[in-house]
């Protein structure tokens with residue numbers, strides 16, 4: 001089926017953009033209160049949909065087929081196109097060379113991209129983990145350095161890939177959860193030596209493993225007490241003793257490479273210890289508190305893409321003397337899917353707006369960050385001299401202390417809960433819909449050329465990473481029973497309803 005065929009159903013990538021308010025009219029109130037915030041989101045949606053429709057959609061099946069033959073295949077031309085539009089550094093403030101996209105803007109990009117291909121979306125929009133890691137860790141000089149590195153690379157058209165390495169051959173779920181970590185059997189170990197740590201061990205199933213320029217790894221200093229001794233390390237991939245192994249042949253998301261990582265006496269200097277022993281789990285939970293929701297939105301995108309492809313197929317497929325789409329039972333089945341997609345989209349958008357309001361994105365609305373971005377010239381913001389100044393002991397820790405006051409441990413667990421809800425809802429929906437669409441359309445629709453079977457394979461993977469959906473469910477249940485004392489919004493309640 002030609003993706004540009006004449007189909008009159010205005011759904012998905014071929015529908016009118018922006019449709020943020022059209023599909024979620026309740027946001028109209030927010031648009032009235034914060035017009036710039038929603039207008040920017042609408043612009044982000046238009047750009048992301050255009051890119052997904054014109055650049056991703058036409059080539060993703062070809063990429064999938066090439067990666068099936070050679071797991072190390074990577075479409076650099078596509079990457080360059082995304083890079084030229086700064087889509088891979090979207091959250092970096094505009095003043096510093098990025099797009100200044102909010103969590104909401106990024107969520108809309110993820111939905112559009114994943115409706116075409118989750119693997120390609122991961123290569124472009126999830127590759128901000130490094131930035132995320134730095135923001136979460138928030139040492140002033142580190143944040144400035146990572147932003148400078150990413151902006152310089154974008155301008156030079158040089159790729160910068162990040163890996164976030166938690167999973168080990170004998171510990172997946174155990175490495176992400178406080179209770180499970182007490183029985184974890186780590187295969188990696190960081191030993192204290194003069195001036196830093198020496199790391200040995202193996203990580204597995206690591207996204208971008210073979211491509212990464214930088215790895216953020218959580219590794220215990222005492223294998224007998226992993227929870228109490230887990231630390232987070234920043235490791236350039238050209239460090240002596242570091243290597244990447246084979247790229248996995250996995251069922252879906254083939255465009256996104258997943259590999260083993262080996263550490264053999266890798267020396268990490270003290271300055272690259274992002275979280276000291278005992279704080280590694282918090283770092284992991286804080287990243288998960290952001291990324292789980294985005295994976296859920298990715299699942300939503302996959303589901304939407306499968307419906308879009310299914311609708312096109314049903315418009316072209318003839319049974320007897322009419323189109324398959326003209327059957328009422330087919331229309332009802334699609335109506336159910338659209339209803340579920342719209343419902344989960346609300347959960348995803350709610351999560352993204354909550355990130356902007358209460359989580360790390362909120363920093364961009366605080367006085368010191370706003371004032372810094374407004375008053376300091378771009379050249380200075382991206383300069384090594386500012387980094388040098390920020391690395392002074394007192395200034396270095398200001399960002400970290402400031403952020404930890406804004407984003408407390410209690411708030412992180414709340415967002416793990418909110419994010420897990422979106423993750424389970426979105427990824428289970430993806431599996432349900434990508435499995436229901438071929439049931440509806442018949443055997444022929446499972447041919448690779450229609451893209452539906454690819455969505456099916458891509459969807460399955462999302463239920464496993466960022467914590468299995470079972471582990472996410474346990475987080476949901478535990479938090480629901482024990483939500484903690486801190487209210488999400490602890491400002492004094494308004495005296496009058498406006």
Ligand SMILES: Cc1cc2nc3c(=O)[nH]c(=O)nc-3n(C[C@H](O)[C@H](O)[C@H](O)COP(=O)(O)OP(=O)(O)OC[C@H]3O[C@@H](n4cnc5c(N)ncnc54)[C@H](O)[C@@H]3O)c2cc1C
Pocket residue numbers: 163164165166167171172173174176177180204205206207208250253258461464465466467468469470471474
């Ligand atoms: C495509 C892909 C990309 C990935 N990318 C990354 C990456 O970039 N970085 C990274 O670190 N990891 C990555 N992973 C690994 C992923 O995070 C793990 O697969 C995941 O955490 C589950 O771990 P596991 O596969 O070892 O399963 P296990 O933890 O062994 O779980 C096996 C089964 O037991 C259940 N289970 C285990 N423990 C518990 C528990 N305490 N309570 C209830 N049920 C439990 C699980 O739900 C599951 O059903 C990726 C995986 C995939 C498939």
